Amino acid sequence: MEVSGVADMETGRVSSHHREEHRLSELRIVLLGGRRSGKSSAGNTILGREEFESGKINLRCVKRQGEVAERQVTVVDTPGWRYWSITESQELDKQEIVHSVSMSLCLPGPYAFFLVIRVSSFTESDRESVEEHLKLLSERVWRHTIVLFTWGDWLGDATIEQHIEAEGKALQWLVDKCGNRYHVLNNENRGDGTQVTELLEKIEEMVAGHGGDHHEMERMLLQEVEEKRRTVEERVEQRMMKVQKQRKALRALFEGEEHRLSELRIVLLGGERSGMSSAGNTILGREEFESGIRT
Helix, strand or coil: CCCHHHHHHHHCCCCHHHHHHHCCCEEEEEEEEECCCCHHHHHHHHHCCCCCCCCCCCCCCEEEEEEECCEEEEEEECCCECCCCHHHCCHHHHHHHHHCCCHHHHCCCCCEEEEEEECCCCCHHHHHHHHHHHHHHCHHHHHHEEEEEECHHHHCCCCHHHHHHHHCHHHHHHHHHCCCCEEECCCCCCCCCHHHHHHHHHHHHHHHHCCCCCCCCCHHHHHHHHHHHHHHHHHHHHHHHHHHHHHHHHHHHHCCHHHCCCCCCCCCCCCCCCCHHHHHHHHHCCCCCCCCCCC
């Protein structure tokens, strides 16, 4: 695999005049990636403060803004996907990924997508999952995408180029697909402002290579997704109102000590990875069921 062009880019050795020539006053960025990839932490590192809640599963896109290195930066964090086939991803997650480039979040469109992955093993199934999810944003998304490696401290004494070579074809394909554009972030070392400044300069270099354009989705597709989101939100609201009404009626019916049961027997039903064991532990208030183990 040819990585010399990436290595030159990684040093960030661009002349001061060259940087100023391509500097953008505003940058719009969308974070994409799987769960536990470090997306939210990366967003916090870029903005230089805690704006995104790390360790929490997001169901909706979250938009935050701030001034970074004399640039107005907008960062949109998307729901993380599971590294399975896209058929396993929730419909709401897929809609939110497309919604990330909508007018309401990223007007008139993002300059860059950061495909966030950890500095760890990257398998062929991981690669297939990434490819399927990015197809939601059209084939053109790749020309605006940079691979953003998180947990850079895991590299130790190795370079990112050595890691890419060692991981094999799946990761090499991904880097090639992104035009050999990548960057390493150490979210534990946020005091190092140069890692963010160099990342922003790489975006500007990429944008300059495209003639200054940003990513745009087909208007019809965006409208279709927005309509689906509105329909889902309306159904959710109706369901919540119905549940609240039922709870209120039950409370009124069973109000008083005479209806309290001294013993309750409950059976948990559900598919694999549905969280049944965790639900049981929550109900009992202690660790009685072993989570993550097939029973």
